[in-house]
Amino acid sequence: MENQDSLFETLNPPQRLLMGPGPINAYPRVHQAISQSLIGQYDPVMTGYMNQVQSLYRGVFATQNKQTFLVDGTARSGIEACLVSILKPGDKVLIPVIGRFGHLLCEIAQRVGAEIKTIDIEWGQVCPAERVEEEIKRFQPKLVATVQGDTSTTMNQPLKEIGEVCHRHGVLFYCDATASIAGNDLLVDEWHLDAVSAGLQKCLGGPSGSSPVTLSDHCAEVINRRKHVEAGIRAAHHEQGDDVMIQSNYFDLAMIMDYWGPERLNHHTEATSMLYAARECARIFLEEGATNVIARHKVAGDAMVAGLQAMGLAVFGDQSVRMNNVVGVYIPNEVNGDAVRGELLNRFGIEIGTSFGPLHGKIWRIGTMGYNARQECVLTTLAALEAILLKHGARVDAGQAVAAAMALYC
Ligand SMILES: *Cc1c(COP(=O)(O)O)cnc(C)c1O
Numbered sequence: 001m002e003n004q005d006s007l008f009e010t011l012n013p014p015q016r017l018l019m020g021p022g023p024i025n026a027y028p029r030v031h032q033a034i035s036q037s038l039i040g041q042y043d044p045v046m047t048g049y050m051n052q053v054q055s056l057y058r059g060v061f062a063t064q065n066k067q068t069f070l071v072d073g074t075a076r077s078g079i080e081a082c083l084v085s086i087l088k089p090g091d092k093v094l095i096p097v098i099g100r101f102g103h104l105l106c107e108i109a110q111r112v113g114a115e116i117k118t119i120d121i122e123w124g125q126v127c128p129a130e131r132v133e134e135e136i137k138r139f140q141p142k143l144v145a146t147v148q149g150d151t152s153t154t155m156n157q158p159l160k161e162i163g164e165v166c167h168r169h170g171v172l173f174y175c176d177a178t179a180s181i182a183g184n185d186l187l188v189d190e191w192h193l194d195a196v197s198a199g200l201q202k203c204l205g206g207p208s209g210s211s212p213v214t215l216s217d218h219c220a221e222v223i224n225r226r227k228h229v230e231a232g233i234r235a236a237h238h239e240q241g242d243d244v245m246i247q248s249n250y251f252d253l254a255m256i257m258d259y260w261g262p263e264r265l266n267h268h269t270e271a272t273s274m275l276y277a278a279r280e281c282a283r284i285f286l287e288e289g290a291t292n293v294i295a296r297h298k299v300a301g302d303a304m305v306a307g308l309q310a311m312g313l314a315v316f317g318d319q320s321v322r323m324n325n326v327v328g329v330y331i332p333n334e335v336n337g338d339a340v341r342g343e344l345l346n347r348f349g350i351e352i353g354t355s356f357g358p359l360h361g362k363i364w365r366i367g368t369m370g371y372n373a374r375q376e377c378v379l380t381t382l383a384a385l386e387a388i389l390l391k392h393g394a395r396v397d398a399g400q401a402v403a404a405a406m407a408l409y410c
Contacts, residue, residue: 016345019381020353020367021151021326022179023201023208026277027371030206033280034273041269050260053275056282057212060181060204061196062290063188067215069260070278072271075178075199077251078211080108082174082195085223085253086143088244089113094141094171096127096162100152100356101176105145112247117141123153123358124317124328129161136169143172149180149323151202152356154316154365156184156323163192172219178202178211182285183297183325183369194219203297203325204281205370210274212282213253220257227254233266293373297324300368300378303405307382308366310404311389311396316363325373328355328363332394337361340388348384375409 018024039046050069057068071078083105087093093109095102096119109116117139121127132144144166149156159175166173174195177186183203188196194216200206215223227241230249246252250268258265285293301324305315308329316328331337337354341364344350353365368378382401389396 015349017348017350017372017377017380018367019372019377020351021154021202021365022199022367022369024205024367024369024372026207027205027280027284029284030277030280033276034207036273036276038272041272042264046270046272047264049275049279050270053279053282054260056279056286057214059286060212060282060290061188061214062186062190063214065188065214065216067217067220067257067260069213069256070270070275071197071211071213071251071253071256072209072268072274073211074208075176075197075201075211076104078178078197078199078213079105079176080248081211081251081253081256082197082213082215083108083114083145084112084248084251085226085246086172086174086195086219087112087114088226089247090115091143092117092139092141093143093145094119094132094135094139095145096121096132096157098126098147098153098155098157099123099150101147101150101179105147105176109145124155126155126157126318126321127162129158129165132162133165133169136165136171141171143174145174146176148175148177148186149184149202149326151179151323151326151365151367152359154323154326154328155318155321156180158321159193160187160191166194167192172222179326180323181212182281182290182293183373184323185294188214200278200281202367203293203369203373204285206277206281207274210271210278212278215253215257223253224257227258228252229258229265230255294324297368297373299408300373300375301325301327303375303378303408304366304368304382306408307378307401307405310400311382311386313396316359325369326365326367328359328365330363331361332389332396335389335392335394337364340364340385340392343388343391344384347388348380350381350384352381352385375406378405
């Protein structure tokens with residue numbers, strides 16, 4: 001039973017340093033943006049902000065795509081919206097699975113009723129473009145669906161070559177870039193990506209709850225063939241698509257495009273406060289500049305690796321394709337991983353991540369993302385982790401980690 005008195009206490013969450021694989025601490029400016037006044041969804045100021053958000057995210061995605069907007073919900077909502085809107089029951093989808101989030105794409109595609117073929121890659125590796133091309137020739141999919149940064153393994157799937165392969169074979173190419181966007185290169189137009197969805201709570205430095213999505217003109221056209229305008233708002237000039245209706249109403253991207261489009265056809269009520277947050281995240285990214293932000297994530301990730309290795313710990317996976325913003329590190333045999341994480345949280349207020357599936361109990365995942373891709377966050381985390389590891393009797397080389405990490409920041 002909840003203590004009745006505590007229900008009336010002022011909300012006062014502890015100050016934490018969130019160094020896991022997401023969510024992370026938001027940029028202070030994002031908190032300010034979120035607390036701004038609410039306005040009506042058709043207020044010209046609000047529709048003006050919506051247009052600004054579209055422009056800003058074209059910058060973040062490095063695309064000219066007209067169809068660039070937010071899906072209201074966490075990153076998973078953007079994934080589901082893309083897959084349910086592109087895939088009809090019986091459509092073929094090819095999915096390279098490099099970790100947990102690849103399995104999620106399969107799960108969603110399965111619910112949609114698609115015919116799925118996977119390319120199963122050992123955790124800690126990425127999928128070669130040649131494998132994708134072979135399977136495209138054999139399986140003839142409508143869509144290739146991938147994850148860029150799969151936080152479950154910390155690997156960053158290269159997309160450029162797969163994009164070229166899909167383009168050459170006329171196959172649509174979708175990517176979940178939630179964990180990688182704004183911390184690693186992502187060039188939507190140059191890499192021939194047709195649909196990309198993301199979230200705010202990783203390198204974009206916001207809270208979870210909004211999913212930026214971009215669609216190529218061709219992909220938007222494929223989706224609009226399935227367009228169905230709801231009876232209650234349909235007018236004579238509306239054209240219905242001639243293809244199978246999208247199975248989800250909330251995640252119907254054809255309707256969402258109309259809501260963000262010039263007609264502003266009513267669908268949901270845009271999540272105003274989350275839109276403010278998304279707008280601020282994009283502004284911060286573009287002001288600092290993609291190159292600088294990504295370099296800041298790279299040095300933070302490299303410094304974290306240098307520190308962990310100096311302690312004598314081993315890092316997980318093929319380091320040549322590791323995401324800049326998350327490091328997997330083997331838990332020393334002598335310690336209980338969850339006990340160490342718990343004490344790190346209780347004594348230092350620092351959160352690091354556990355892991356899923358085959359890696360559970362084997363590695364921790366330490367993130368350096370968005371606002372926390374900073375030297376002080378890296379150094380504090382290393383110092384604290386070392387102290388707790390020593391207390392738990394781990395055989396680590398003491399006194400080396402912080403200096404090794406500092407060496408990457410001249
Ligand atoms: C963190 C993460 C998500 C998160 O989805 P939510 O619905 O926002 O929890 C999705 N995909 C990947 C690859 C992630 O790393």
